[in-house]
Amino acid sequence: EDKVVQSPLSLVVHEGDTVTLNCSYEVTNFRSLLWYKQEKKAPTFLFMLTSSGIEKKSGRLSSILDKKELSSILNITATQTGDSAIYLCASFNAGNNRKLIWGLGTSLAVNP
Amino acid sequence: NAGVMQNPRHLVRRRGQEARLRCSPMKGHSHVYWYRQLPEEGLKFMVYLQKENIIDESGMPKERFSAEFPKEGPSILRIQQVVRGDSAAYFCASSPRDTDGYTFGSGTRLTVV
DSSP states (O other): OOEEEEEOSEEEEETTOOEEEEEEEEOTTEEEEEEEEESSSSOEEEEEEOSTTOOEEETTEEEEEETTTTEEEEEEOSOOGGGOEEEEEEEEEOSSSOOEEEOOOEEEEEEO | OOOOEEEOSEEEEOTTOOEEEEEEOOTTOOEEEEEEEETTTEEEEEEEEETTEEEEOTTSOSSSEEEEOOSSSOEEEEEOSOOGGGOEEEEEEEEOSSSOOOEEOOOEEEEEO
């Protein structure tokens, strides 16, 4: 059965800290891995990764995919209280249904 | 572009009533996906539709739940005879024809009392 596992489940840090969130996947017909940030509303898109070893960067956030290890990490540097959210990782099963397989998320709390 | 629009944002139903959740995809998106989010289970796939077609409903409960995406109008997720366990956030996402990009709506929070 396809699955996506995220760790840690929750994390509490102080402003200014750097955090690394992990995502591992076992998905048949793997096509891409996506990271989302969810605050009180809908998940908002962060990154889509399809190629191994190529870092994607957006401000203080960056992410990279390792297809050999079937995993991805999301890094956040110089964290701010506004980074507090649930970070979700998902992978496409690129069979006929194109459905996303979701991890349970990592709940990040950044304290001032 | 208004994004993916879901309504209502909050819906309260008594046990046994019907719940209808609506989703209007982004302009130009012909693929619609419904997900349910429960506190301990994360986001779970329910159904994937294209216009007038259900492509994959493997995540839908076998009874009481149905979905449609008519030629005109929004996609509808319908839950008949709701029970307390149906209380959850229901998210809709849409994507363009051949790319992976998903855009989510803000969700409908269903509470069954």
